[in-house]
Amino acid sequence: MLVNPVKRAYLALESWFNISFGTEWNPLYHLGTLSFFLFWVILVSGIYLFIPFDGSLSGAYQSVEYITHEQWYVAGVMRSLHRYASDAVVVTVLLHMFKEFASGRYRGFRWFSWVTGVPTLWLIITLGITGYWLVWDELAQYVAIGSARLMDAIPLLSGAMTRNFVAGQMTDRFFILIEFLHLLGQPLILFFLLWIHVKRLSGVSINPPRGLAGGTFIALLALSLAKPAVSHGPADLASMPFTLNIDWFYLNVYPLVDYWTEGQTWVLTTSVTFLLMIMPWLPPAKSSPIAVVDLDNCNGCGLCFNDCPFDAITVQARTDGARFEHEVVVDPDLCGACGICAGSCPASNPFRSSKSTLKTGIDMPQLSVDKLRTRTKQAVMEMSGATKILIFGCEHGLDTGLFDDAGTRSIRLICSGMLPPTLVEFALKKGADGVLVSGCRHNDCYFRFGNQWTRLRFSGERNPILRARADRERVRVQGAAETDKGDIQRSLEKFREELGRLNQADKSADADKDEKMADEYHH
Amino acid sequence: MNITTNKWVRYLLQAINYTVFMALVWYFSAAPSIRILADDQAAITIAFAHAGDLREPCRKLSSEELAELAVNMRQLEDCPRERSPVLIQASLGGEFIYDVSLDPPGLFEDGGVDVYFSKRIPAGKHQFEIRMDDSVREQGFNHSFSSEFDVAPGRIILVSFDSERGFSAR
Ligand code: HEM
Numbered sequence: 001m002l003v004n005p006v007k008r009a010y011l012a013l014e015s016w017f018n019i020s021f022g023t024e025w026n027p028l029y030h031l032g033t034l035s036f037f038l039f040w041v042i043l044v045s046g047i048y049l050f051i052p053f054d055g056s057l058s059g060a061y062q063s064v065e066y067i068t069h070e071q072w073y074v075a076g077v078m079r080s081l082h083r084y085a086s087d088a089v090v091v092t093v094l095l096h097m098f099k100e101f102a103s104g105r106y107r108g109f110r111w112f113s114w115v116t117g118v119p120t121l122w123l124i125i126t127l128g129i130t131g132y133w134l135v136w137d138e139l140a141q142y143v144a145i146g147s148a149r150l151m152d153a154i155p156l157l158s159g160a161m162t163r164n165f166v167a168g169q170m171t172d173r174f175f176i177l178i179e180f181l182h183l184l185g186q187p188l189i190l191f192f193l194l195w196i197h198v199k200r201l202s203g204v205s206i207n208p209p210r211g212l213a214g215g216t217f218i219a220l221l222a223l224s225l226a227k228p229a230v231s232h233g234p235a236d237l238a239s240m241p242f243t244l245n246i247d248w249f250y251l252n253v254y255p256l257v258d259y260w261t262e263g264q265t266w267v268l269t270t271s272v273t274f275l276l277m278i279m280p281w282l283p284p285a286k287s288s289p290i291a292v293v294d295l296d297n298c299n300g301c302g303l304c305f306n307d308c309p310f311d312a313i314t315v316q317a318r319t320d321g322a323r324f325e326h327e328v329v330v331d332p333d334l335c336g337a338c339g340i341c342a343g344s345c346p347a348s349n350p351f352r353s354s355k356s357t358l359k360t361g362i363d364m365p366q367l368s369v370d371k372l373r374t375r376t377k378q379a380v381m382e383m384s385g386a387t388k389i390l391i392f393g394c395e396h397g398l399d400t401g402l403f404d405d406a407g408t409r410s411i412r413l414i415c416s417g418m419l420p421p422t423l424v425e426f427a428l429k430k431g432a433d434g435v436l437v438s439g440c441r442h443n444d445c446y447f448r449f450g451n452q453w454t455r456l457r458f459s460g461e462r463n464p465i466l467r468a469r470a471d472r473e474r475v476r477v478q479g480a481a482e483t484d485k486g487d488i489q490r491s492l493e494k495f496r497e498e499l500g501r502l503n504q505a506d507k508s509a510d511a512d513k514d515e516k517m518a519d520e521y522h523h
Numbered sequence: 524m525n526i527t528t529n530k531w532v533r534y535l536l537q538a539i540n541y542t543v544f545m546a547l548v549w550y551f552s553a554a555p556s557i558r559i560l561a562d563d564q565a566a567i568t569i570a571f572a573h574a575g576d577l578r579e580p581c582r583k584l585s586s587e588e589l590a591e592l593a594v595n596m597r598q599l600e601d602c603p604r605e606r607s608p609v610l611i612q613a614s615l616g617g618e619f620i621y622d623v624s625l626d627p628p629g630l631f632e633d634g635g636v637d638v639y640f641s642k643r644i645p646a647g648k649h650q651f652e653i654r655m656d657d658s659v660r661e662q663g664f665n666h667s668f669s670s671e672f673d674v675a676p677g678r679i680i681l682v683s684f685d686s687e688r689g690f691s692a693r
């Protein structure tokens with residue numbers, strides 16, 4: 001199977017992290033929350049640093065020296081944590097972005113999350129830049145002059161900033177403006193942007209798993225103690241440093257300004273930004289039909305509302321005069337067409353209206369629950385052999401059609417979460433010996449929660465649950481990405497063996513029962 | 524994927540991953556360093572703000588012209604706002620390093636210009652000359668300055684201009 005190399009590289013890294021962190025702590029599944037965690041570290045250390053910091057142009061450098069050397073054991077560590085967490089956040093955010101890109105989670109209805117992510121990138125970088133400025137050492141001077149040159153190159157601005165700096169007119173007032181930006185303005189805007197960034201998603205968690213947060217913090221602390229962050233020499237506008245140890249995470253444009261012109265640097269940065277911004281439409285994703293509510297079959301239970309990963313469903317007062325209190329509506333702008341709601345609806349029950357079309361409360365026009373029922377019946381009928389395994393696989397994971405043979409059939413779903421648990425029951429009842437549900441890798445659902453909901457429904461922890469009538473031993477859930485064919489292959493073989501044993505046991509139990517009944521009859 | 528690695532093996536692998544991550548963070552937070560100046564280099568910077576001379580002098584209005592104006596607009600002189608472009612030429616050891624003509628900014632071409640120029644130069648003794656023509660009404664360069672300086676490596680010679688004291692270097 002052809003998997004694009006970017007995705008393949010990403011999946012390999014993900015697998016490696018699954019081995020070392022386990023699927024629960026895999027940092028690649030928590031890049032957004034890990035970034036948030038790093039922000040907390042930055043915020044707390046920043047607040048601590050604010051106390052000994054001297055905000056005047058003449059005192060700033062000395063106060064940072066005091067922080068670094070005199071009080072190295074607390075303030076110094078805080079400074080290092082502040083710096084290294086800031087650097088780490090650039091890595092986690094870029095990885096977050098790369099992940100969403102590599103897994104195709106940036107197009108279609110997701111344009112909003114992507115487009116609102118891009119300005120946060122700018123904000124993080126400029127926040128770092130003003131941070132370096134505050135130290136007012138040689139590096140800060142370099143940053144100040146570089147920034148001034150960039151600002152001066154913008155048409156319509158006065159163009160006097162650089163001249164002011166080099167002529168020694170960098171005033172306390174201007175320094176206070178930078179402080180204001182760094183300490184208050186930029187962080188506030190950043191948090192506001194992040195709030196917008198996740199606004200269209202439901203159930204967003206802000207905190208990474210404890211084990212991951214703890215590990216990251218210990219690592220940052222160890223680095224801070226081993227290699228404390230230090231300043232350059234004090235700023236001196238009458239001299240130029242020979243070399244500078246620049247922070248490439250944040251200050252990478254300044255060498256460009258030096259070796260190129262300001263204009264070229266602007267052209268590059270703005271074109272990259274522009275390109276990133278329009279990426280969701282390069283080319284436009286073909287749009288899928290969204291979920292459709294059928295009030296005749298909806299009782300307003302709200303299960304679909306609970307499960308929708310994109311906050312596309314709202315519960316409102318009944319409008320059709322039915323005796324129920326509520327009904328649901330789908331916002332077409334927000335719906336990601338994942339079908340998870342069809343899997344949550346109690347009316348998606350294949351045992352209902354077995355003669356006619358199965359109608360449910362909320363359904364996907366492109367793959368209705370009725371169609372799924374028909375395909376299930378047909379697939380079970382087509383299979384032969386001792387153990388019949390029906391696979392439900394999602395479109396975003398491994399192509400489960402690869403395993404089709406005499407005793408195996410697969411049905412593709414939009415998302416594993418769109419599978420109503422009763423359909424599993426139905427398949428077993430119709431004669432399948434086992435059902436394997438495969439979706440995206442565990443904890444990494446293309447539609448955020450699909451595979452998670454499936455697991456919880458099957459284990460009886462989330463409605464609608466897989467009823468006890470379905471033998472849990474005959475049901476498996478295993479996520480698989482495009483490169484995990486071997487894993488599923490092995491699991492299938494094992495599953496088939498176990499099903500064979502189960503069939504054997506059931507047969508002898510039946511025989512026992514028959515014998516018993518025969519005995520009773522004779523007596 | 525269901526991977527069940529021994530807990531301690533996993534902790535060890537995590538430690539390795541964190542070490543790689545932190546090593547990356549540490550390295551790129553201050554390296555590779557960039558060279559701003561070679562060991563035997565210094566720099567010269569020319570930076571100042573200056574408004575060129577008015578292109579035309581103020582002119583006394585004749586009484587007829589005055590009569591034509593509304594009462595509240597009457598003033599004795601008409602001063603066109605346009606300023607002259609500012610021409611600057613600077614040389615080091617007889618070689619031109621800077622040669623510009625800066626047009627006055629603004630809709631009415633009445634703004635002052637901001638001069639900023641910076642260049643790395645070898646450290647040591649230099650003969651420096653700079654001249655400026657900021658008036659279309661006067662022939663040639665009406666301000667000039669020359670000086671010989673000895674600049675230490677890493678130092679910046681800052682040349683500025685003040686309309687009262689003229690050019691200076693420090
Ligand atoms: C400070 C920086 C950022 C933070 C803290 C952050 C955080 C988050 C969080 C918490 C989520 C929700 C994940 C979930 O619960 O499924 C998310 C989603 C997303 N982010 Fe970011 N993000 C940041 C920057 C970016 C950037 C720069 C981009 C790309 C340009 C981006 C693209 C996305 C996309 C496309 C999603 C949607 C994922 C989905 O719909 O499943 N983010 N982000």
Ligand code: SF4
Binds near residue numbers: 310313335
């Ligand atoms: S299809 Fe998915 S996104 Fe749309 S309403 Fe249903 S659960 Fe929500």
Ligand code: SF4
Binds near residue numbers: 293302344
């Ligand atoms: S899950 Fe089904 S019945 Fe419940 S509110 Fe949604 S559409 Fe209606």
